[in-house]
Amino acid sequence: MSIVYIISAPSGSGKSTLVNELRKLVPQLEFSISYTTRPVRGSEQNGREYFFVPRAEFDDMVRKGQFLEYAEVFGNCYGTAQQILDKAQNEGNDLLLDIDVQGAEQIKKKLPEAVSIFVLPPDREKL
Numbered sequence: 001m002s003i004v005y006i007i008s009a010p011s012g013s014g015k016s017t018l019v020n021e022l023r024k025l026v027p028q029l030e031f032s033i034s035y036t037t038r039p040v041r042g043s044e045q046n047g048r049e050y051f052f053v054p055r056a057e058f059d060d061m062v063r064k065g066q067f068l069e070y071a072e073v074f075g076n077c078y079g080t081a082q083q084i085l086d087k088a089q090n091e092g093n094d095l096l097l098d099i100d101v102q103g104a105e106q107i108k109k110k111l112p113e114a115v116s117i118f119v120l121p122p123d124r125e126k127l
Helices: 015-025 055-063 082-091 101-110
Strands: 004-008 067-073 076-081 095-098 115-118
Touching (some): 067 082, 067 101, 082 095, 101 115
8 A cells, every 4th residue: 555745834934955864765766747827947957856847737737536536725725636646556655645635635535544744844044
């Protein structure tokens, strides 16, 4: 049985650094790349940091029930495709999700056995 690990944290808390280190230390851990409607930033590449899609395509995926979880944050949509979980389970791999708190709550409702890890910075000034 595959284990789903959810890592969530406030923006700027070091979550991405933690996730990147975990991916290096545990290469067999499947990593979920989220879908988003936001524009590409800097050196980001489609399919590496995110799958960048137009809003109409994202909305169509929502209508078709293709997301395990999704949310709108600051006017942009983010979501985890159900197919990513299905693939990990079919291959017997554990899955690591790097998502916001809203998404973590949605997944815990659907997958109560998922392991949720909330990264809390030492204090607000660190953010």
